[in-house]
Amino acid sequence: MDNRQMIKLFLESLTMRGFRPRTIETYHSKLNQFFDYLAIKQKKLIELTTTDLTDYRTWLYYQEYQGKPLSIETQRLQLTVLRMFFKYLAAENLILINPAASLELPRQPQKLPRVILTAKEAKKILESIDTTEPMGLRDRAILETLYSTGIRVTELINLTLADLDFDQGLLKVEAGKGGKSRVVPLGEIAALYIKEYLKSKPKTNHTTIFVSFQKGMPLTRQIVSAISINRALQAGIKKKVTPHTWRHTCATLMLKSGADIRYIQELLGHASLKTTQIYTKVAVKDLKKVHSRCHPREKKQ
Numbered sequence: 001m002d003n004r005q006m007i008k009l010f011l012e013s014l015t016m017r018g019f020r021p022r023t024i025e026t027y028h029s030k031l032n033q034f035f036d037y038l039a040i041k042q043k044k045l046i047e048l049t050t051t052d053l054t055d056y057r058t059w060l061y062y063q064e065y066q067g068k069p070l071s072i073e074t075q076r077l078q079l080t081v082l083r084m085f086f087k088y089l090a091a092e093n094l095i096l097i098n099p100a101a102s103l104e105l106p107r108q109p110q111k112l113p114r115v116i117l118t119a120k121e122a123k124k125i126l127e128s129i130d131t132t133e134p135m136g137l138r139d140r141a142i143l144e145t146l147y148s149t150g151i152r153v154t155e156l157i158n159l160t161l162a163d164l165d166f167d168q169g170l171l172k173v174e175a176g177k178g179g180k181s182r183v184v185p186l187g188e189i190a191a192l193y194i195k196e197y198l199k200s201k202p203k204t205n206h207t208t209i210f211v212s213f214q215k216g217m218p219l220t221r222q223i224v225s226a227i228s229i230n231r232a233l234q235a236g237i238k239k240k241v242t243p244h245t246w247r248h249t250c251a252t253l254m255l256k257s258g259a260d261i262r263y264i265q266e267l268l269g270h271a272s273l274k275t276t277q278i279y280t281k282v283a284v285k286d287l288k289k290v291h292s293r294c295h296p297r298e299k300k301q
Contacts, residue, residue, distance in 0.1 A: 148190035150250035
């Protein structure tokens, strides 16, 4: 079996596991880049060892894109795809030994979210939207949903009526990041605005909840991003408020209010608690500010 056939089988397995087309396309591109590397090094797939893949990891480290070193995120993704690929080949007995089984990924420095809204700022943005207009009602419903649930923008634009359970106040996220589904609470205010929006939703053959008023087409990630940024600017908020800002804000404000970190992990759909723990650093950062301002031994005399 040649390389193309192996890649095809691997990608088909991802489709069967519920991975999104966009993700599969990205994985395909990463595998093609790896096989270009093998061609340069005159290496055959079935002959690869862990040492060969470690050499590839080192090679990635020194590569550049547009004059800059490849980011750690890019390197990790490239190697993660390889680990998944070789794991699949070994499981299907297409190779005898998995050379990527012990391949380590570059350590990724944890970054604090760049922009987080205060509760007052979030309220100001939401309440500044004119909901007497159908488009304003839709935009309010979108931002209320992002703020209430902390879902990703891709998860939002794929929501359908079947994903909503108004009676129990739940929202089902089908095939989120990594092909995993989950159920999250939908707040009463967000549910109220979704219901009102649905009364004026344009007639369309598409099943997605949020659509454009011009052609009734499903909204794109870019459109939702523009809605979030523009609504914040109109409210006089100078921060760049992207859809992901609402996700960060949801998690951070809940943590500050005493929510358990494991609950937030489940809400956001993080596979690892380590990913969620970045928000504890945000909370500690604010705690230090309060400590400096309020503790009797820290106050300036």
